[in-house]
Amino acid sequence: MADKLEGTITNEQGRIDKVLSERLTSYSRSQIQQWLKEGLVVLNGQKVKANYQVKPDDHFIIHLPEEKPLEVEACDIPLDVVYQDQDVAVVNKPQGMVVHPSHGHPTHTLVNALLFHLDQLSGINGVIRPGIVHRIDKDTSGLLMVAKNDRSHTSLAQQLQDKTTLREYTALVHGNIPHQKGTITAPIGRSKTNRQMQDVVDDGKFAVTHFTVLERFADFTLIKLQLETGRTHQIRVHMKYIGYPIAGDPVYGPKRTLKGNGQFLHAGVLGFTHPTSGQWLTFEAPLPEVFKKTLDNLAKPIDF
Incomplete structure (x- = not known):
């Protein structure tokens, strides 16, 4: 074992x-x-x-079972490896990339890229999700920590369970949030009306999201969010629940929204304790170009 x-x-x-x-x-x-x-x-x-x-x-x-030999194909896909050592890696996932293979996405995922670019990955989650400790949605960009061996995977998973990691997101949402800060505590589970979606439901999993307003535009608000829990689509569901859905979200947002490549949601800050050294590590990733350009356009004065 x-x-x-x-x-x-x-x-x-x-x-x-x-x-x-x-x-x-x-x-x-x-x-x-x-x-x-x-x-x-x-x-x-x-x-x-x-x-x-x-x-x-x-x-x-x-x-935990012993590591199993990996069978998913390694693919030479460009990958932004922000940091790596013999135990962990941090990658900046681009918008549009699925984290691990599934029935609808058998290849060209983050896992396929990790197998090509990194020399080893943990095997705790099996051959489909080697090294994957946590996930972000396909059309969400930003930082993910990756375990290169089972001991590191166990440590990082425990930190997530104990809520000692730092995960900060930047999002552009519809509407003007009147207050500067807020906390959303609402259980999340599968929608009762659409099984392909998540929703705030009475029998859902406990979920907490904190947010702070960074900047207000005419019809949008730029916010920073910090996760206390990591439920599926948590930020997207919570922001819709309080009436400020994320711009560009094809599932939880309005149909008429800003042009882009999906939701304007970026995992920009990641912090955790290194499994071996015990050192606290923090990483930051800049906003994608489409996100930056959209903010620049929103900040421009309107010509009459």
Whole structure:
């Protein structure tokens, strides 16, 4: 066996597979269910099934499986590697690139590029998501941390679970936000009316987003956002929920919006503790050119 993850249930309720997938956000629920089937999840010293209902003070240990040989094809795709050493890498993902292969995107993803440009990647998430600790949407640009071995992956995943990482985004939203700062606390889950979308729902996963206004334009507001949790489409769903959807968002925004290559959302700041040295590392990535040009155009005076 390689490394392990462990913790104690506090206020969580429900099935063990659901609770663990909510706590360990870098692992999918299906991955955790597979580990349960393989007997790699131990609760209070006993192996349990996926439908086990957790209780307060339950202690879990997950024995992470050994790395598996990678089978996804490496592709010579240009990639902005901001930083790398023997344990971790930080990459600046361009807008329009999918993070890992899926049924609709079998190749030319970030993972395919990582396999070409980096000498090694962690295998905890299997052959489809090597090195991937967290994700951003296809049409969101910006920084991602990548694990080059399982020990680093475990450390980074634990930091995400403990909410000790720094993840700041810049977004352009519709409307003028009147107040300077705000916090959105609203549970996110699959939409009851459209299963392809996420929404704020009563039985959703706990989600918190903080925002600060950077600049106001005639019909738009530029904001900085900081994530406390990492739910699917969290920023996009939360901003729509409070009435200020992200400009250019083809799913959660209005049909008539600014021209671009998708939502004006950029993961510009990333910070975490290095798994080996213990040093705090912070990285910044500039806004994409289309984002910069749009802001410049919005700032220009209107000719009458």
